[in-house]
Amino acid sequence: MKKIGIGCLALIFSIIAASPGPAQLKKIRFSTSSIAVTELQFRMAQVKGFYRDEGLDLETILIRGAVGIQALLGGSVDYSSAAGALIAGAVRGLPVRLVLIVNAKPQFDLVGAPEIKSVQQLKGKVVGISSRGGAVDLLTQLILTHHGLTPNKDVTSLVIGTPEELALALRTGRIAACLLSPPRQLILFREGFSKLAYSGDYLPYYPSGGIGVSEEKIRTNPAEVLAFVRASLRGLQYYTQNRAESIESISKYLGVKDLSLAAEVYDLHLNRLGGTSYLDEAWKRGAIDFTKKSLGVTKEIPSSQVFDFSFVEKTLAKTKN
16 A cells, blocks of 8 residues: 555646746745654755746745634634644634645654653653643544543643654653654654554554645635645655655754665555545544544534645646646
């Protein structure tokens, strides 16, 4: 299945280069939740000039989880990559939509201190999260619950911050475990820390990277949204099809000096991308139902309240023609 997914990516993302953009570029602000491999496709699109080809001058701003949604709604940023927090916000009724999923499967592994060998051994311990209500928080709760532990009762959740801060807290013993994405968990595994769980084994229907936008932006400027989605898909296409350059970018962008580790990060990430499975209604329902359960929401939430993949579908349709 993994090989099929990667092959599909290569086929459907054969997106032709856009015509040269106008001399006057439009400034847009894009909030990302961390410096991680899940954001690398956007970085690749920016470095290769794909956004400029679409007439966009991209500024990337680091804003954590749910805080990025408030910045989005307040107009401080135009787009956000905090996919988990975006789904949670939309389920609650906030006027936001996810318009692209880059990673249709979670990228996180639950990493434990060297002496912790199972999830059950986290009872009475402290686990670190990046923010309340974000993807890391929700996925951590799911894994704990699956193993018979009650979040915030059997296990204490502590907001630590960025992935770098989470890794430091784990190393210094401030926390006993946390979810981390490549390359951080791979580095810690080499140092003797324990792999307790892969989040995708508990929830395959959940994103760890994407593009979220306000309803107002979709309504008032759909051309800009389409341009941003199209350029981002080109970045994803380039990333999946240019292994050597992508490994080099991982080394530079994520600070992974060991190229063998950078290659390990790339291969792991590529196998967990999940293709375009997010276009299926089953995927959408899985992501929504998980979020509803986590938030204690019981009413029915239509997928159209959370997702608008029409821009992806337009891009793919044009590519096939």
